[in-house]
Amino acid sequence: DAGVTQSPTHLIKTRGQHVTLRCSPISGHKSVSWYQQVLGQGPQFIFQYYEKEERGRGNFPDRFSARQFPNYSSELNVNALLLGDSALYLCASSYQGYGYTFGSGTRLTVV
Amino acid sequence: DQQVKQNSPSLSVQEGRISILNCDYTNSMFDYFLWYKKYPAEGPTFLISISSIKDKNEDGRFTVFLNKSAKHLSLHIVPSQPGDSAVYFCAASGGSGNTPLVFGKGTRLSVIA
Numbered sequence: 001d002a003g004v005t006q007s008p009t010h011l012i013k014t015r016g017q018h019v020t021l022r023c024s025p026i027s028g029h030k031s032v033s034w035y036q037q038v039l040g041q042g043p044q045f046i047f048q049y050y051e052k053e054e055r056g057r058g059n060f061p062d063r064f065s066a067r068q069f070p071n072y073s074s075e076l077n078v079n080a081l082l083l084g085d086s087a088l089y090l091c092a093s094s095y096q097g098y099g100y101t102f103g104s105g106t107r108l109t110v111v
Numbered sequence: 112d113q114q115v116k117q118n119s120p121s122l123s124v125q126e127g128r129i130s131i132l133n134c135d136y137t138n139s140m141f142d143y144f145l146w147y148k149k150y151p152a153e154g155p156t157f158l159i160s161i162s163s164i165k166d167k168n169e170d171g172r173f174t175v176f177l178n179k180s181a182k183h184l185s186l187h188i189v190p191s192q193p194g195d196s197a198v199y200f201c202a203a204s205g206g207s208g209n210t211p212l213v214f215g216k217g218t219r220l221s222v223i224a
Contacts (some may be wrong), residue, residue: 033211033212040216041217042115042200042202042214042217045212056210058211090154090155099157101157102147102156102157103154104152105153105154
C-alpha cells in the first residue's frame, strides 16, 4: 500500500511567486493536515482538513490556503512567497485523527 | 510560547546502552502524546504513542513513560543501536480526535558504535 505521497519533492521559487504543493493521503484516510518545518524547529501546524472541510488553521498569514478534493487529496497554496517561507512542507493523513502518517515532504526554497 | 519542549538539542549514547529522551509540556488539555523519528530528507516516522490514561507504553526496544502531574514524558530506547541515530520529535494533541499535533523542536540522537 502506498503511504502519503507528496509532490514535488523539491521546488525553487522566486520571491513574490506563488506555489502549489500536493498531497495524496493513505487510501481510506479522510483527514489531511499540513505542517511547515523550518531548519532547527519542529513541524508547525498550518491546516487540517477532514471530509473536505477545514477543521483547523494554525497561526499562518492569509497567503497560505489549502483545500481538499472529493478523493481526499489536498493542495497547499502559498501566494506572494517570502524568503522566510523556505521550509520543508509536510503532509500527514489520518483515519480518525490520532494516528498521523507523514509524507516525505516538499522542500521549498525561495530565492 | 512553546507548549511542547525538548530541552536537549542533542544526545550521544554508546551502542547497547540506554537512550533517554525527555519532553515537557505546558497545556493541560493535551491527552495524547507521540514520538516521531526523522531521518534527513524524509518525513517524520511514527514510533510510539501514549494516552493520558496510561503512564507507560512499551513496543519492543521503545518505552514511553508519562508523568501527568509533572507534565513530563520520556522515551527510552534499550538497547540503542547505530540505526537509531536520527532526530526525535515529541508531539502532543488534545481535546478530541482530529486535533493538530504540537511538536517540540526535536532532539538529535547519535548512537556511537
